[in-house]
Ligand code: 5GP
C-alpha cells in the first residue's frame with residue numbers, strides 16, 4: 001500500500017533493522033524502543049488493524065513468529081501487544097505486534 005511506512009520497510013524502500021523474516025512476516029527493531037528489546041512484527045501484506053476481517057489468522061502468524069524469535073534469542077519473559085485504534089495508541093495503520101522484553105515490569109507503551 002502506498003504511503004504506508006511498514007509496507008515500505010517490507011519492500012526495502014525504507015531502512016529497517018530486520019531481525020526475522022519468513023514468507024509472510026517481517027520483524028524489525030522499533031525506531032523508538034520502549035524497552036531494551038522492542039521489536040515490531042508485521043504481516044508482509046498490508047492489513048490495517050486487528051479490527052479488520054480475517055485478522056485472526058494473521059495475528060496467529062505474528063504470535064507464532066514472536067514465539068520463534070523469543071526462543072531463538074533466549075527470551076523467557078516478554079510482552080506481546082497489539083494497539084487497536086488511535087486512542088489505544090495505534091499510530092501506524094498497518095497491523096503490527098509489539099514484542100517488548102528486558103525492561104521494568106510496569107512497562108506502558
Ligand atoms: P503503534 O503506536 O502504532 O502501536 O506503534 C507504532 C510503532 O512504530 C511505534 O512504537 C514507533 O516507534 C514505531 N515506528 C514508527 N515509525 C517507524 C519507522 O519508520 N521505523 C521503525 N522501525 N519503527 C517505527
Ligand code: ZN
Pocket residue numbers: 001004005006007008045046047093094
Ligand atoms: Zn502497510
